[in-house]
Amino acid sequence: MQTPLKLLRTNSAYPDFISLVHLLDQDLAQRDGEEHAFYAQYNKVPNLNTVVVAYQNDTPVACGAIKEWDESTMEVKRMYVPPSFRNQGIAALVLAELEAWTKELHYNRCILETGIKQPEAIRLYQKCGYQIIPNYGQYSGVSNSVCFEKRLY
Numbered sequence: 001m002q003t004p005l006k007l008l009r010t011n012s013a014y015p016d017f018i019s020l021v022h023l024l025d026q027d028l029a030q031r032d033g034e035e036h037a038f039y040a041q042y043n044k045v046p047n048l049n050t051v052v053v054a055y056q057n058d059t060p061v062a063c064g065a066i067k068e069w070d071e072s073t074m075e076v077k078r079m080y081v082p083p084s085f086r087n088q089g090i091a092a093l094v095l096a097e098l099e100a101w102t103k104e105l106h107y108n109r110c111i112l113e114t115g116i117k118q119p120e121a122i123r124l125y126q127k128c129g130y131q132i133i134p135n136y137g138q139y140s141g142v143s144n145s146v147c148f149e150k151r152l153y
Contacts, residue, residue, distance in 0.1 A: 005090060006055040007097045012048035016060035017078075020053070024063075024080035028115075050074075050105075052097045054090055061085040064094045066102055069111055069137075074102045076112035079121070091124050103152050111149045113139045122146060 010017060054062035062081040066074040076098055081091045102110055111133070114121040130148035139145040 005061070005093055007093065008053045008055065009097075009101065010051050010053060012046060012051050012065065014051060014053060016053050017051050017063050017065075020060055020063040020080050020082070021078055023082060024078060027080070048077075050098075050101060051078075052094050052101070054094050056085070056090075062090045062094045064091075064098050066098050066110070068107075072107055073109045073111055074098075074105070074107045076110050079112075086120065092128055095124070095128055099150070099152055108153065109149060109151050111136060111147065113145050113147050116144050116146055 008014075012018075048065050048067055050067065051065045052063065053060050062079075062085065064079040065077045067077055069075040076095070079091060079094065081094075099110060102108075110130075112125065112130070113135070114125065116122075125148045128150070130150045133147050133149045134140075135142060135145050135147045139147055
């Protein structure tokens with residue numbers, strides 16, 4: 001029987017978050033190839049106090065973060081689950097925790113960007129109720145980006 005997941009709210013200086021983000025960056029560098037430098041500049045999350053790390057037993061198995069986009073919107077950043085822990089519903093739990101935190105902070109919408117080379121991420125966001133929107137901000141006109149939103153009521 002699988003141990004229940006523990007979700008920890010923390011900040012971007014937390015060592016397990018930093019370790020998971022390092023793995024995420026390695027994965028994205030492989031997937032994105034030459035385009036990685038463009039995306040990497042927008043993936044920095046220093047001084048964030050809205051980070052979630054998921055644990056199975058004492059092992060960090062997923063992470064995600066939110067940061068303010070505007071007065072009503074949080075942007076979901078740095079979602080990652082190592083391959084050996086995928087397809088267990090962990091990412092959906094982390095995302096739900098980020099959405100709950102968004103509402104607690106009195107924001108009513110989450111937005112995010114992912115890449116067309118991340119089909120598992122696209123499926124996750126669609127399964128969790130996110131809708132594709134026109135690419136926003138720095139992702140406008142970027143053909144390899146897919147942007148999503150979810151209104152939280």
